[in-house]
Amino acid sequence: MLFTSLVQPALWLALYGISMSSNFKVIIPPGPSIPGIPTIDYLTFMAAGVIALTILFTCLYSGITLQFDKEFGLMKEMLASPLPRSHILIGLSLSGLTKSIIQTLIIIGFGYILGVRFFQDFAFYNIFISVLGMFLFILLFAMGLLFLSSTVALKLKTHEGLQGVITLLSLPLFFASNALYPLTSLPLAIRIMSYINPVSYFILGLRYFTLGSDFYSFGDYYSYSSQEIVFALLFLLGFASITYLFALRTIKRVKIT
Amino acid sequence: MESYEVSVEGLEYRYDKIKAVNNISFKVKKGEIFSFLGPNGAGKTTTINVLTTLLPIQVGKVSISGYDLRNQPDEIRKSIGIVFQNETLDWNLTVRETLEFHGRLYGIAKRTRKKRIDELIEITELKEKENEFVKNLSGGMKRRLEIARGLLTRPKVLFLDEPTIGLDPNSRIRIWSYIKKVNKEGVTIFLTTHYMDEADHLSNRICIIDKGKIIANGSSESLKHSLGMDVIYLKTNQNEMASQLIEEMEELKKLRKTSSELIISVEDGPKTVPKLIEKIRNNGIEIKSINLKKPSLDDVFIQYTGRHLKEEQEKTISNN
Numbered sequence: 001m002l003f004t005s006l007v008q009p010a011l012w013l014a015l016y017g018i019s020m021s022s023n024f025k026v027i028i029p030p031g032p033s034i035p036g037i038p039t040i041d042y043l044t045f046m047a048a049g050v051i052a053l054t055i056l057f058t059c060l061y062s063g064i065t066l067q068f069d070k071e072f073g074l075m076k077e078m079l080a081s082p083l084p085r086s087h088i089l090i091g092l093s094l095s096g097l098t099k100s101i102i103q104t105l106i107i108i109g110f111g112y113i114l115g116v117r118f119f120q121d122f123a124f125y126n127i128f129i130s131v132l133g134m135f136l137f138i139l140l141f142a143m144g145l146l147f148l149s150s151t152v153a154l155k156l157k158t159h160e161g162l163q164g165v166i167t168l169l170s171l172p173l174f175f176a177s178n179a180l181y182p183l184t185s186l187p188l189a190i191r192i193m194s195y196i197n198p199v200s201y202f203i204l205g206l207r208y209f210t211l212g213s214d215f216y217s218f219g220d221y222y223s224y225s226s227q228e229i230v231f232a233l234l235f236l237l238g239f240a241s242i243t244y245l246f247a248l249r250t251i252k253r254v255k256i257t
Numbered sequence: 258m259e260s261y262e263v264s265v266e267g268l269e270y271r272y273d274k275i276k277a278v279n280n281i282s283f284k285v286k287k288g289e290i291f292s293f294l295g296p297n298g299a300g301k302t303t304t305i306n307v308l309t310t311l312l313p314i315q316v317g318k319v320s321i322s323g324y325d326l327r328n329q330p331d332e333i334r335k336s337i338g339i340v341f342q343n344e345t346l347d348w349n350l351t352v353r354e355t356l357e358f359h360g361r362l363y364g365i366a367k368r369t370r371k372k373r374i375d376e377l378i379e380i381t382e383l384k385e386k387e388n389e390f391v392k393n394l395s396g397g398m399k400r401r402l403e404i405a406r407g408l409l410t411r412p413k414v415l416f417l418d419e420p421t422i423g424l425d426p427n428s429r430i431r432i433w434s435y436i437k438k439v440n441k442e443g444v445t446i447f448l449t450t451h452y453m454d455e456a457d458h459l460s461n462r463i464c465i466i467d468k469g470k471i472i473a474n475g476s477s478e479s480l481k482h483s484l485g486m487d488v489i490y491l492k493t494n495q496n497e498m499a500s501q502l503i504e505e506m507e508e509l510k511k512l513r514k515t516s517s518e519l520i521i522s523v524e525d526g527p528k529t530v531p532k533l534i535e536k537i538r539n540n541g542i543e544i545k546s547i548n549l550k551k552p553s554l555d556d557v558f559i560q561y562t563g564r565h566l567k568e569e570q571e572k573t574i575s576n577n
Contacts, residue, residue, distance in 0.1 A: 073345035077406075080309050081362045082334040256311045 009054040009107050013114055017043045017050070020180075038120055040217040047116040048206040049179030051107050052199055055100045055138065056174060059145035060166045062096045063153030066251075067162060070154070076256050085251045089244070093146040100142040101135065118210040130209040137205035140236035144198055147243035154250045173199050182217075198239045201232035262287045262414050262445040263308070268317035270303050277303040279469035280317075285414075285447055285462075290440050292460035293449040294554065296566060300469040301449035302342055305418050308447070309339050322413045335363070338412030338444075340403045342419045348392035352383050352402055355391060356409055363410045370409075377405040381435060397428030404435055408444070415439065417448040421455060433459055453554040453566060465558060472561040481552040484511065487526030488556050489533065490548040491519045499542050503533070513560060520559060522552075 021042035066088075069075040078088055108118055119127045149166070156162050176193035177200040183191055194200045208224045215222050263285035270278040278300040285291040293301045306312040308319060310330045319326035322336040346355060353374065360370035378387050381401040386394060394402065400420065407415055420436065421429040436459060440446050450456050456463050457477050465473040465480070473480055493499045500519055503512055508529045511522040523529045526549045537544060550556070558566040 073341060073343050074347055076311060076339075076341055076345050077359065078362065080311055080334060080337075080339050081359075082331045082364075083362050255313070256306070 006054075006103060006106055006110075008057075009050045009103070010110055012050045012053065013043070013047065013107070013111055013116070017046050018114065020046070037214050037216055038212065040120075040211055040215045041115075041117075042217070043111075043114065044116045044118065044211070045207075045217045046180050047107065047111045047118070048203050048210060049177075050111075051104050051206060052141075052177070052179050052203050053174055054103045054107060055142055055202075056145060056170055056199065058099050058103065059096050059142050060149045060170055062092060062146050063149030063151075064159065064162060065092065066150055067153045067156070067159060070254065070256070073256075075254070079254065079256060086248055088251060089147065089150060089247050092150060093143045096146045097139060097142045100138050104134070104138060120211070122212070133209040134206060137202055137209070137233070137236065140233070140240045141198060141202040144236060144240035144243045147240065147247040150247040151243065151250045154247075154254055173197060178203050198236055201235045204232045205229060205236075260287055261285060262322060263291075263447060264320050265304075265308070266318045268304065268307065268314075268319060270300075270307055270312065270315055277469055278307070281466070281469070281471045283464055283471060283474065285445060288440070288443060288445055289461040290436070290446040290448065290459050292456040292463045293447075293466055294451070294453065294456040294463050294558075294566075295449075295466035296451055296564075299451075299466045301451075301466060302418055304466075305339075305416055305447070305449055309337060309416055310334055335410070336413045338407035338410055338415045340400075340407045340415070340417045340420055342422065342449075344399055344403070346391045346399055346403065349390065351388050351390055352378065352394070353387045355402060356406055359406045359409055365410065373409055373411075377408060380438070381405045382431075395428075397424055397431065400424060400428065400432060401435065404432070404439075408439060412444065414445045414447055417446065419450055420448060421450075421452065429455075451566070453558075457554055463554070465554075465561065467558075467562050473557060477554065480554065480557045484522045484552045484556055484560050487523055487529075488550050488552050489521040489523060489526060489530060490546075490550065491521060491533070491537075492517060492545040492547075493519075493537065494543045494545065498540070499537055502536055502540060502542075506533070506536070508532070511560065513563065515559075515563060520556075522560070526551075 024042045066075070069078075075088075079085075108116070111118070119130060122130065148169075152165050152169075153162055156165065172193060176190050177197050178194065179199060183194050183200070186194070204224065207222070208229050211217075211222075213224045213226075261284045263283075265284070266282045268278055268281050269276065281300075281304070283291075293304065295301055303312065307314055308321065308326070310326070310333060314326050321333045324332040324336070326333060347358075350358065356374045356377065357370065360374065365373070378384050381404060383398060383401060383405065386398060391399065391402070404417075404420070407417075417436065421432050424432065433455070436446060436448070446459075448455075448459065460477065462474070462476055463480060464471050473483070475483070491499065491503075496514065496517075496519055500512060500514060503509060503519065503521060506529075508523045508525070509521060510524060513520040521533075530547065530549055534544060534547065555566050558564070
């Protein structure tokens, strides 16, 4: 499971990332850079998107475990025990979180081989802080997705239904975001979607912590203020809290016949 | 203090339009084995699911081990053990891990947990299999493991939903002996079954349930006794006329008609049969078959519902 879920991001990086970045070099020549501000190549730019993609899929599909547990009766044992219902959710999200962090670390490592340069010119101390910051963003993002997935899984009766809903959710979540391209040139409707999309805020945080607050990429100048980062963090916190409340309400009402 | 471990008053449960449980009341005494006997779909599992907090209580009042179901579900969860009708084991755990997981779920301290698991693995004769994966166990072993799991928390009441469904006769007898053993140690047992022999063999008291209602209640002996001592099954070429003749007989305790036969309950079968034959023949009715039986729980079921419990079983088996 961990292996197959890692092949996919590796392929994204290797196939899509490398092909696109060699194209972009032709289409968009790197703009004039301001001295002192690093220029980030496309592969490094989109690596954060690949991390988001991997976490998105891993976590959205995690709810299926609950559906199987419910169908094969394993959940009966838990529901008939004095275990608080919230612990089932927390247990599931901790497992999803562990997977997400391991995947992120492996993508960073594999990306390095392909030429992704995270933490460029960071002082050692800053790298340490950045990794902690990344983990905090992964925590909130992964939990929010897991709770969302749990809610949907427990409400739907069939695996087919769940897969349909997950596909339906994951496509706009991924593409109406800043994962693969900058938002500035997108049509208004997609841009609005991206502003209410937790994926965008997750990637914003991820880029801040891996690329720095100021960088050049895609001929665009990126500058993240600390207010933006705090807002992104709060947005993800809100996302995780709301989905948690929905998931808790749903699992408390699960009826087993 | 009340001497009842489970007390149910006016319980009802409704799935949308269907009333699965319709105003039932009963009490289970401390330390007894109490059976719910009835065909599939009678409402047995629904009742157990409500009592074990898996389904919300809709109408009625239930108390288990002195706790009120509506207000203290967590206290009830702590004081009961359950063996579900369908298997609820994780195939990717070993026997020991299954019990270990369950013990942690209930927050049993490590040392106590280990001691009890060792004990239960011994009692349920799973010692050789303790490190075997659940998926490699036979049906009987899985059932024993589930019973061991149900007992791990030292429950006051153990709920068993169709404990021997789908098992071979040997395994059934072994499971019965565990149930009796556990009961001797003071655990009150509430079991549901659609096997008459199981209810007959195990229980102190039986509740017969059909279509969501309790139709009879008592010990196996008293239920059978309530029919009169013996039952005569009679088929003639003119059942309608024969029944009128039988109703005139003073030995008759109860008469029921099914589509093809007359079911006659009498005090003393062997003495009544010759008189019965004589009377019917004298009136020119031809007897196709006559059968005298000591009553079984099946007869009790027929008496109250007009249907065979056995036929119901066969129907469900052929449907599966």
